[in-house]
Amino acid sequence: MSAHIAESLHLSSADRIADIGCGTGMFAREVARIINPQHAILCVDPSLAMLHQIGTPPPADLTPIVASAEDIATGHVQSPYEQLDAIWLKESVHHIADPAATLYGLAARLAPGGRLLVVMLPTSIEYPLFQAALDRFTELQPDPERIVGHLRAAGLQPQLRYVQHELHLDREKYIGMVRARYMSVLSTFSDSEIEKGIDEMRAAHPESVLTFPDRFAFVLGVKPGGGR
Structure with a gap:
C-alpha cells in the first residue's frame, strides 16, 4: 500500500508531504523509508494516543501533528x-463531515503541481x-466518483483507478478483528449484534483460512x- 501511495503521488525526496488521518503512522513510516525525504513527513491525526505510537521522540523523518x-x-x-507538494488520506475521508469543503481547503494548501490522493474502499466490498x-x-x-467531483470542484485535475490484492487470513484471527471492531462500520453494532454476526460468519465460512x-x-x- 505504501508503495502504491508513493507511486501514485510521484513522490520525490524533495517533496513536502502530509499524511492526513495517519493513525499510528504505519504508511508514512514506510513511505519515508522508500523516498528518504529531505523534509519530515507531516503525520496528522486528531488522536494523540495514535500519534504517540509513532515514537517518543518521533523519527527525524516524521513530524506528528494533533489535528483533524x-x-x-x-x-x-x-x-x-507554507505549501505542500503532496497530501494523502488513506481510508479517512469517510470520517469527514463535509468532504467537499475539506478537500477544497486541502487543495488550497498545495503548491502548483501539487497532488492530493484519497485512498478509499469502494461502496461495496467482498x-x-x-x-x-x-x-x-x-x-x-x-x-x-463523488470524491472525483469534489477534487474537480477544488480546481484539481482528477483521475480514478483501482488497486486490488488478494488477502489470506486465518479465520479465527479475522473473527477476532471483527470482535475488536477493526472497521469503523462495526462500531455501529452492539456486542450482541457482533456475536450474532460472528455466528453467521462461522456458518458461511467453515474454512480455516479466509481468501x-x-x-x-x-x-x-x-x-x-x-513542472509536472
Whole structure:
C-alpha cells in the first residue's frame, strides 16, 4: 500500500508531504523509508494516543501533528510548511463531515503541481463479514466518483483507478478483528449484534483460512502549474 501511495503521488525526496488521518503512522513510516525525504513527513491525526505510537521522540523523518483534516483545511492548525507538494488520506475521508469543503481547503494548501490522493474502499466490498455489516457499509461509504467531483470542484485535475490484492487470513484471527471492531462500520453494532454476526460468519465460512479480495479506489487530484 505504501508503495502504491508513493507511486501514485510521484513522490520525490524533495517533496513536502502530509499524511492526513495517519493513525499510528504505519504508511508514512514506510513511505519515508522508500523516498528518504529531505523534509519530515507531516503525520496528522486528531488522536494523540495514535500519534504517540509513532515514537517518543518521533523519527527525524516524521513530524506528528494533533489535528483533524478540517483543522488543516481551514488553517485552524498551521502546517510547518507554507505549501505542500503532496497530501494523502488513506481510508479517512469517510470520517469527514463535509468532504467537499475539506478537500477544497486541502487543495488550497498545495503548491502548483501539487497532488492530493484519497485512498478509499469502494461502496461495496467482498469481505467475509456478516450481511448486515456489508449492507451498512454500502449505506455509509462515500462513492469514489463523488470524491472525483469534489477534487474537480477544488480546481484539481482528477483521475480514478483501482488497486486490488488478494488477502489470506486465518479465520479465527479475522473473527477476532471483527470482535475488536477493526472497521469503523462495526462500531455501529452492539456486542450482541457482533456475536450474532460472528455466528453467521462461522456458518458461511467453515474454512480455516479466509481468501478474499481487498480493492481500493485511488482518487488523485493534481493542481495545475508546476513542472509536472
